[in-house]
Amino acid sequence: MPAPDASAERREQILGEVAEGLHLVFKETQRRAMEAEDNDEFVRLAGTLHKLARGVRQCLGWHAKLERERRADAARAAEVEDEAHAAEVQDRRAVVARKVARRFQETWPDDDDLDENEVFNQRLEALDERLDDLSEDEDFLDRDPDALIAQLCEEFGVEPPSLKPLTPGPLIPAKAGEAETQVEPGASAAIAPTPRANGHDRPHTDSS
Secondary structure (H helix, E strand, C coil): CCCCCHHHHHHHHHHHHHHHHHHHHHHHHHHHHHCCCCHHHHHHHHHHHHHHHHHHHHHHHHHHHHHHHHHHHHHHHHHHHHHHHHHHHHHHHHHHHHHHHHHHHHCCCCCCCCCCCHHHHHHHHHHHHHHHHHHCCCCHHHCCHHHHHHHHHHHCCCCCCCCCCCCCCCEECCCCCCCCEECCCCCCCCCCCCECCCCCECCCCCCC
């Protein structure tokens, strides 16, 4: 839930204090009017009571209006936050589902038509239901997506995808007019013979 607006709450608090103060004065004026010894004093106090009552009524009305507006703003902010959270959950869910489903395809026999395979489609439906349950957890977005993918693959008896990237080999510096080449890890770089200035390769040395 979004934090309440401190300024809006303070305005309500001040207005409430004003209403309470007017109400206390109203009660004291009412007491004095009932104890008035002459008619003129009673009439004067009665007029004051009328004004105080109107002030209390206005303060209470304004207070209720401010409270409704604050609650409506908080409700709209909460709705926006909920929608953003739901969208983020759906995006994370889609990524996880796509990667696990890809592992299903990669480990399935090549000679099967996946579109017509009932067992394969049932597995996808089971994955969808499992993700429905997981995405309802409050900590769904806090979980590491790679760990979640690995967990689901294990649950469905599929080897999880490799999470360790391949380390590229060293680059062989390129000669003029040639592109650099990548050496795979563990492989040795073959050094090509250096061409002569006239464009022809040097003859191989006879080792016999």
